[in-house]
Amino acid sequence: MDGTLVLDNSFHVFLVTAWAKGSLGQRISLGLRFLARSAGRLSGGHAGLKKRVLIWFSRQPQTWQDSVVQATLCRLNATLSQPVLAALDAYRASGAQIVLATAAPDVYARALAEQIGATDCLATPFPAGRDWQELLAGRKAAACSAWLGPQASYVIALTDHIDDLALLRLADEAVIVGPSTGVSAFQKLLASESVILHHIDTDTGQTNGGYWLWFDDRPSGPHDHWEIRTILSKHRYARIYQGNGQWRRIGPGMPLLPAVQRRDCPRPPTSRQRLLIQMNRRVRRDWLRIFH
Numbered sequence: 001m002d003g004t005l006v007l008d009n010s011f012h013v014f015l016v017t018a019w020a021k022g023s024l025g026q027r028i029s030l031g032l033r034f035l036a037r038s039a040g041r042l043s044g045g046h047a048g049l050k051k052r053v054l055i056w057f058s059r060q061p062q063t064w065q066d067s068v069v070q071a072t073l074c075r076l077n078a079t080l081s082q083p084v085l086a087a088l089d090a091y092r093a094s095g096a097q098i099v100l101a102t103a104a105p106d107v108y109a110r111a112l113a114e115q116i117g118a119t120d121c122l123a124t125p126f127p128a129g130r131d132w133q134e135l136l137a138g139r140k141a142a143a144c145s146a147w148l149g150p151q152a153s154y155v156i157a158l159t160d161h162i163d164d165l166a167l168l169r170l171a172d173e174a175v176i177v178g179p180s181t182g183v184s185a186f187q188k189l190l191a192s193e194s195v196i197l198h199h200i201d202t203d204t205g206q207t208n209g210g211y212w213l214w215f216d217d218r219p220s221g222p223h224d225h226w227e228i229r230t231i232l233s234k235h236r237y238a239r240i241y242q243g244n245g246q247w248r249r250i251g252p253g254m255p256l257l258p259a260v261q262r263r264d265c266p267r268p269p270t271s272r273q274r275l276l277i278q279m280n281r282r283v284r285r286d287w288l289r290i291f292h
Contacts, residue, residue: 001102001109001123003160004177005116007202008079008268010072010104011050016217017072018057021064030056051128054105058127069108076112078218082264083200084158084177088116091156101144101167103136122147141166158200162186171195178267179203179245202267203245209261212241213250215281217274219265225256237281239273241266247273 002010019027033052057065088098099120100113106123113121122143124135135143144167148155157164157171160178162185168174173196176186183199190197210222213231215238220231232238232252239247243260247269250256260266268274 001100001104001112003267004158005081005084005100006076006079006112007081007265008076009271010076010108012271013075014068014072014105014108015053017075018053018068021068021071026060047134050105050124050134051132054107054124054126054128054132057107065107069111072108073111073115075218076108079265079268081177081200081202085116087158087175087200092117096156099144099147101135101140103134103140120147137163138166140164141170145170162189165189168195169193173198175200177202202264203243205243205260206262206264209263211256211259211261212266214239214241214247214269214274214277217278219268221265222261222263228256237277239269239277249277 002008015030019030022030030053033049033056057068092098097119098117099122100109100116100118101122102109103124105126106121107126109123110121122135122140125132133139141164148170154173155171156173156175157168158175158177159168160176160182168186168190172194174186174190175198176183177200180199180201180203183197187197210224211228212219212221213223213228213235214220215231215235221241223231228240229252232250236251238250240250240256240259241262242248242258245267248258269277
C-alpha cells in the first residue's frame with residue numbers, strides 16, 4: 001500500500017488527520033502516546049507506537065473514528081498511483097483477483113481496498129489485541145501464502161520496498177514501484193529466482209505532463225506555467241517537483257526551473273520538508289500575518 005498503491009505514508013496521514021480532528025483532550029492523550037516513543041526500543045519502537053495509537057483510537061467515539069477514516073481516505077486519494085491503478089484494472093480485466101496486503105492498520109486499509117475494488121485486504125489488525133503484530137515482511141508473505149492456498153496458478157506482486165522480498169519470492173511476476181535507481185537492488189536479490197521483473201517509475205519526467213506543486217500538505221497538478229504563477233500568487237509557502245524525488249521551495253517571482261513535468265503525481269516530499277513548510281505557513285502567515 002504505502003509507496004506502491006499510495007505514494008504517501010498512510011499512517012502519518014492518519015495520525016495528522018486524527019490530530020487535526022481531535023479535541024484538546026484527544027490531542028493531549030494522543031500526544032502522551034508519542035512521548036513514550038522517546039524511550040526508543042524500550043517503548044517497542046515504531047511498532048509499539050502504532051499499537052498504542054490503535055488502542056487509543058479504538059477507545060474513541062465511533063462517529064469520530066468514522067470521520068477520521070473518511071478524511072484519511074480523502075487525503076490518500078490525492079496520492080494514489082495512477083499507473084498502479086491502471087495496472088490493477090488490467091489485471092482485473094484479465095480475471096485476476098486483487099488483494100491489498102499491507103502493514104497499514106486495517107481500520108482504514110480495508111476501506112481503501114473496497115474503494116479500489118480489491119477482492120480482499122490483509123492488514124495490521126485493528127483493534128490491537130494481546131497477540132497483535134504488524135503485518136510486515138515475513139508475516140505479510142505468510143498471510144499472502146495462506147490466502148493463496150495450494151491452488152494459486154499465477155501470482156503478480158507489486159511493491160516498492162525490499163522488506164517484501166519474501167513476498168516477491170512467492171510471485172511469478174514482480175512489479176517494482178519507485179525510482180529507477182532502486183530496481184537494481186531487487187534484480188540482485190532475485191537473480192536466482194524465476195521472477196519476471198517490471199518497473200513503474202514514480203520519479204522521472206513524463207511526456208504530455210505538467211508541473212506539480214506541494215502546498216496545504218497535499219499535491220496539486222499537473223499545471224502549466226500560468227497556472228503555477230496563479231497558484232503561487234495565493235499560496236506563498238509551496239514546493240515544486242524538480243525530479244529524482246526532490247522538491248524545492250518556490251514562491252512568487254522565483255524561477256520555475258529546474259522542474260520536471262509529469263502526468264502522474266510524483267513521490268511526496270520528505271516528512272521533514274513537509275513539516276518545515278507547514279511551520280512556515282502556520283507561523284509566518286497564520287500567526288504573524290506575514291503574507292509577502
